[in-house]
Amino acid sequence: MSTKPQPNHDREAKLVELHEHLVASVETLVTGDEWKRALEFAARFCTRSFNNTLLIWWQHEAAYRQGRVPNPMPTYVAGFKQWQALGRRVIAGQRGYMIFAPLTARFATSAPMDANSWRRLDRNERPRAGEIVRPRMVGVRPAYVWDFSQTDGRPLPELPRPSLLHGEAPPGLWDGLAAIVRDESFSLSMVTDVSELRGANGVTDFRARAVIVRDDMDASARVKTLAHELAHIRMHGPESDASSHRGIGEVEAESVALMIGAAHGMDTSDYTIPYVSSWANSVQGKTPTEVIQETGERVRRTAAAILDQLPTTQGAGGDPPGLDRREHIQRMSATAVTASSERQPEQLEARSL
Template sequence: MSDQMIRSDSEAKLRELHERLVRSVEALIASDDWKRALEFTAHFRSRSFNNTLLIWAQHSAAFEAGTVPDPMPTHVAGFQQWHKLGRTVRAGQHGYMIFAPRTARFASSTPLDTASWRRLDARERPRPGEVVRSGVVGTRPAYVWDVSQTDGPPIAELPRPQLLQGAAPEGLWEGIASLIDREGFSLTLAPSAASLGGANGQTDFARRHVAVREDMDESARVKTLAHELGHIRLHGPDHEALAHRGIGEVEAESVALIVAAAHGMDTRDYTVPYVAGWASAVPGSDAVAMVQQTGERVRRAAVAILDALPTEQVSAGDPPGLDRSAPVTGSPHVAASWIDAHRVIQQGRGLS
């Protein structure tokens, strides 16, 4: 296959992938499945929000077609990654196409000068004294398979948190409270909603203070605390999200939902406003783009919180023992399509 044919094939796959992603987001808006999308994201949080939606949509289609046994995937990985774990993709199983980052090498003799970096050709060596770094320059189509699409020795099962009704995971309140303290905010318990103007919790950016209702069960208190930490991590007294009705609350509640779902908590009582409403709240905004941007913002905020907590959490979607440095690809002929670095940065760097 010639280089031109490889490039054309890759560009066609990228167009197909983009169209599939747009359809998935439009379906999410139309069905108001935001909450389910966040719960799914909590179980596959090592992937970008866009790739999470793509995996969800393609696995659902495979389940409806009867080619996978369960409606929910458990662990996904690339062809070579499964091979390194001793498992092989079953004949006839189609991988789920996702976006993967395309990287290149850059060199500079004055690395602190951002304008001095130059891209190296494939076989080009840096000049004497130059520093070399890798950077994301675009995307390429790649493929992952769920463990149910593979054969081989059993993979290790991570422990799943087991919680009683109304109980909070051990150490979660203390962990989130510690993160709030690191942000320079004090924390107190309020006797009732009346003392907080009818709210379950409240963040005062001027006083750098967080208050949470005391007259709730443990799970409700810790969920509220995660909500307030979401505000602290994503917002401020003058943040633009708070100027548009509901978006700030959607983001904070979405962070709290992902944190809760990643701890095996019951999220049935969590309420997030109807997607079509807040996704179109910003004048002149595109609802599909708004959903993608919000989803990635809250995923990144939730993952940063989860990574800083010493608590027992459900799997992030990668098989136990996976080396993420192994290539995520399903075909030796999947080539890259150039997208300039500025566009990649603008669209977000969560590509894997």
């Protein structure tokens, strides 16, 4: 008799439900205002993937409308056991927000430079002598997280929050961004004559490896412009796809700048984000939904990488203060976790995509 495991139909149904929720939330991002709202939200949860951020946003809004949570925006989200480790517990009756979590498997090889030499190990299989073993993602499964407002218990430590006056820039942000620009081997200069930039606030010249920013703007505008130009450096070199879709490149760069500003408490109400629908429909071979999801994840990854390099006071990225995400990821990578139903939240702990 065959012992091959049967498909988990409950899990597959949940994945289909997640996909439908994700498509519905992405399809709302058809105007600049909605795109801006999504990015401002994602900036507060930059440790999560763009897809999972949208899922959390969508489900929390629904919970707020139904009166199940007190605030329209989530504060910190974490898994069931993560909240327990912080001395808090999920309040009875509170439903978690379903997100995608990775399924990983172990792969072994004696020739790691040969991409075709890796083989997947069975659950209890040991590697051969001389082989190295690495985990790889092989799929996704549903997992659950809960907002801080859905828990009670030990208070969380207060994190410092930047407080800005209108027109000011967060302390150290200009210097931090400038250092990263120079680390990319680009020079940075300021100009007072707007005509030198043909009306633009900033310019990135890949041939000359130079960034130029207007000097006659408020400090916050200069910082935002520098973040925009750094995003071009990281994402839009001469060989990038954005070079043939300038609209996408400009939306991506401005979106990264918005996320970096929002992570530092900057008021982004005056930022100009082009309408998403105008460029999302212009990419051949992909639906607008696919373009938005891919663009959102590229923006999030770029902004998160820049934020990691900055020595500035920022938000917590959506993780509760005191949570060691790296330790949690290492523990979950080393432990096989079986997803179950929402009625068994202790089995649903996982790092998110």
